[in-house]
Amino acid sequence: MQIDASEDGADAPRAPTEPRPEDAPAAAGAGPGATTHFGFSEIPEAEKAGRVEGVFTSVASRYDLMNDLMSARIHRLWKEAALDWLAPRAGMRLLDVAGGTGDIAFRFLRRTKGTGSVTVCDLTEGMLEEGRRRAEAQGVHGVTWVQGDAMALPFEDRSFDAYTIAFGIRNVTRPQKALEEAYRVLKPGGRLIVLEFSAIPQPALAQAYDLYSFNVIPALGEAVTGDRDSYQYLVESIRRFPDQETFLGMIRDAGFGRAAYRNLTLGVAAVHSGWRL
Numbered sequence: 691m692q693i694d695a696s697e698d699g700a701d702a703p704r705a706p707t708e709p710r711p712e713d714a715p716a717a718a719g720a721g722p723g724a725t726t727h728f729g730f731s732e733i734p735e736a737e738k739a740g741r742v743e744g745v746f747t748s749v750a751s752r753y754d755l756m757n758d759l760m761s762a763r764i765h766r767l768w769k770e771a772a773l774d775w776l777a778p779r780a781g782m783r784l785l786d787v788a789g790g791t792g793d794i795a796f797r798f799l800r801r802t803k804g805t806g807s808v809t810v811c812d813l814t815e816g817m818l819e820e821g822r823r824r825a826e827a828q829g830v831h832g833v834t835w836v837q838g839d840a841m842a843l844p845f846e847d848r849s850f851d852a853y854t855i856a857f858g859i860r861n862v863t864r865p866q867k868a869l870e871e872a873y874r875v876l877k878p879g880g881r882l883i884v885l886e887f888s889a890i891p892q893p894a895l896a897q898a899y900d901l902y903s904f905n906v907i908p909a910l911g912e913a914v915t916g917d918r919d920s921y922q923y924l925v926e927s928i929r930r931f932p933d934q935e936t937f938l939g940m941i942r943d944a945g946f947g948r949a950a951y952r953n954l955t956l957g958v959a960a961v962h963s964g965w966r967l
């Protein structure tokens with residue numbers, strides 16, 4: 691497992707990578723006729739959240755097992771790398787959006803030795819149920835589980851010290867709106883951390899990764915969960931997500947300062963960071 695130390699930010703400019711042509715973010719709320727992508731399909735914008743919820747409801751009970759199988763457990767290292775960069779401190783108040791079954795929340799609580807508090811907010815009740823079940827099984831206390839949409843968070847302005855979203859934002863109908871919501875609920879001085887699949891800059895490696903993704907993951911999904919389509923959506927949604935530089939620009943557009951990113955495993959994933967200054 692390699693975690694690249696490469697980092698970009700206002701003070702560390704680097705050559706922009708070519709955005710993937712299909713990666714244009716969804717139109718920002720263009721009205722009732724607006725469409726957006728769902729994997730490689732184009733669907734009415736109003737249908738996307740329901741389709742995404744259907745995917746995660748279907749896979750919830752096998753979600754954690756599939757993550758370990760698909761990534762050979764590397765997703766665990768990526769989550770640790772995201773938390774390393776966040777550097778949780780005692781008493782910190784974290785909002786983990788699209789927090790699913792609690793991976794980020796549990797790690798955060800371990801690192802703050804129980805002094806921090808974490809709210810997991812997720813669109814899919816089935817994922818939250820799985821998270822509550824895991825918390826009980828592992829004796830984890832102190833997580834507040836809330837059903838909600840990243841684009842309309844059910845929280846007051848300026849109420850959290852940190853906001854994380856891991857492998858969630860590419861599923862959101864309008865990622866830019868989710869970033870604006872993140873900014874709204876963070877206190878001044880608060881920190882945004884986004885962990886997401888990203889773009890591998892090296893073409894030969896990108897091609898090898900595509901071969902693995904499109905041939906192995908849907909078949910594995912079918913074998914383990916009986917649901918090939920959800921894992922086909924997963925790999926397609928990764929290809930549709932903006933590359934590192936484009937997403938960095940979106941974070942800046944949402945108002946965040948000192949925006950920067952770090953590639954993980956040659957760009958298979960990336961962590962982006964920003965501050966509400």
Ligand SMILES: C[S@@+](CC[C@H](N)C(=O)[O-])C[C@H]1O[C@@H](n2cnc3c(N)ncnc32)[C@H](O)[C@@H]1O
Pocket residue numbers: 739742743746787788789790791792793794811812813814817838839840841855856857858861862863
């Ligand atoms: C791939 S899972 C990631 C779960 C967890 N963060 C992790 O890293 O294991 C994506 C999660 O995003 C949630 N999600 C998708 N769209 C969302 C939205 N608009 N608002 C909140 N959560 C959303 C899904 O329900 C799902 O639990």
